Amino acid sequence: MQALTVEAEEPPVPAAAPAPRLRAAVVGTGAIVSGSHLPALRAHGDRVELIAAVDVDTDRLKAFCETAGPDVTGYTDLDAMLAAERPDLVLIGTPPAFHRDQTVAALRAGAWVLCEKPPCLSLEEYDEIMAAEGAESGPYAAIVFQHRFGSGAVHARELLASGELGAPRVVHCQTTWHRDTAYYAVPWRGTWASEGGGPAMGHGIHQIDLMLDLLGGWSEIRAMAARLVHDVETEDVSVATVRFPDGALGTVVNSVHSPDEVSRIRIDCAEATLELTHLYGHENHHWHYTPAPHVTDTGRVDRWRNPATDVPSSHVAQIGEFLDAMGEGRRPRASGPDGRTSLEFVSALYKSAFTGQPVFAGEIGPGDPYYSRLHGGHPQWAPKGTGEETG
DSSP: OOOOOOOOOOOOOOOOOOOOOEEEEEEOOSHHIIIIIHHHHHHTTTTEEEEEEEOSOHHHHHHHHHHHOTTOEEESOHHHHHHHHOOSEEEEOSOGGGHHHHHHHHHHTTOEEEEOSSOSSSHHHHHHHHHHSOSSSOOOEEEOOGGGSSHHHHHHHHHHHHTTTOOEEEEEEEEEEEOOTTGGGSTTTTOTTTTOSSHHHHTTHHHHHHHHHHHTOOOEEEEEEEOSSOOSSSOSEEEEEEEOTTSOEEEEEEESEEEEEEEEEEEEESSEEEEEEESSOOOGGGEEEEEOTTOOOHHHHHHHSOOSSOOOSSHHHHHHHHHHHHHHTOOOTTBHHHHHHHHHHHHHHHHHHHHOSOEETTOOOTTSHHHHOTTTTOTTTSOTTSSOOOO
16 A cells, blocks of 8 residues: 655745834925925835924924824924934925035934935035935935926936937926015025025926936036016026037026916927926826827837826825835935036026026036035125125
8 A cells, every 4th residue: 555645834934024114304394394295205104204303493393293193203403303313314395505514414324315406505515415425325315306206207218318209409498487575575585595596596496407307418508697576686587598418409497477387398309399398296198299290100109108107296206216225225316416417507507697608517616606606706696795796
């Protein structure tokens, strides 16, 4: 009689323990943090938890913590929070004048940083931030340039990079918004020392960054700026002509005098026109592709259509990608030299507008007055009575 062989059952493989959630803190608890950062952190609640908030306004801080939840501890001092909590991630939503010091402090405490635009007040300050970053695997500091991260932008960038749309030839970048005197009544707005610049720096930098991300940089700029309405130190309108590395030419307009508000990027390529028209954020339906008359292959045009999945441009999308970078120990997009490109462009726009001369990529460095101050000490633009004016 043949013996029965009973195979032993393999012991069950234990399920992998979920990765511990990253610990995040916010600095500043105003509208941008409560309205954008907090919902974005909640959207990624399986990966990150908010454990602390910092604000010098105790009433605002208390209200935020009550909304954020009982596990969020409030602090009025950033250094005290960093020492007590040792967060993995710090999100900064304070006025621009504080960004450099707060970002450097968080980096030196070992935290990764995601900071609202503009990242700081000058290229010199930005280079100080990069110097405080980790050498190989972080921590790193990135800028909130959420318009790069929607699915429509990702699709457009892939089409341009692949050559599917042909060589770019003519570019338009438009941020024409409307801001009244009440907007500038907020003390830190409209000054070089606190806001850092006018609509080119504070408003148009989002579309400028998306334009440069789509096209891979810039090479030359010629610009004009003016104060047409508002009694402020900075400009309230600017226009520029731009040359791109592949030879394409473009225009950039930034305004706070436009009752019909719009944010717009249009790129006329050899095979098609790509156009994005929106205001404060885009979804797939905001992107349009118009084939050139000679393009009759309907299958090809179908490939240009927006992807089926619609990921709006948002803090949610950017923070998701930022968390991926943290997990992999790699530099996130919109940080380091990549993030510096847009600030360099705005610095060059001001230098060209105030000097009346063309400015080339890479021109502004240590020793250039526009490296340390965006007004460059120009006597018609530097704050009066501060000693910053130069001849």
